[in-house]
Amino acid sequence: MELPRLVVGAILVDRLDRPSRVLAARRTAPPALAGRWELPGGKVEPGERPEDALHRELAEELGVEVRLGAELLPDDGGTWPLTPGLVLRAWWCELTTGEPQAGVAHDALCWTTAADVADLAWLDPDRPLVARIAAALAARRTAAEGRLGP
């Protein structure tokens, strides 16, 4: 059986040490996914390290460089399922160079907060991540900094 293809995504926040906003990107293609919001990123190429793929995709799609923080892991510590053939890994990150600009992959970018991040029409498989991101923004902590909540 073939292994699922790995997709990498950026949870790009205003600052890793006290995040209050995350960047969402609206897809332009394919038609079935156009208009839905996602974490910027894309597929890892054969032989490419996932973190390198994320830097490459962010440069290509948004024209920025970032510093990577911790990975946002699902409860089982593995990967986030997208479709039968695709899984996602996502990292918290902050900008080091440039301001994000929508290229051909996206027709809108939006900085969202804990209060409104879940209101966007995210791709369906992103919903569990968005819930975790919203909780982290509300707590002003990334998932790296221990258990959320009291």
Ligand SMILES: Nc1nc2c([nH]c(=O)n2[C@H]2C[C@H](O)[C@@H](COP(=O)(O)OP(=O)(O)OP(=O)(O)O)O2)c(=O)[nH]1
């Ligand atoms: N980038 C990204 N893709 C996601 C997310 N959630 C989700 O289901 N996907 C899906 C949509 C696509 O089917 C796939 C990513 O493919 P892509 O089209 O962004 O990859 P790519 O930039 O490498 O483009 P290509 O080589 O396929 O042309 O993963 C997400 O949050 N971010």
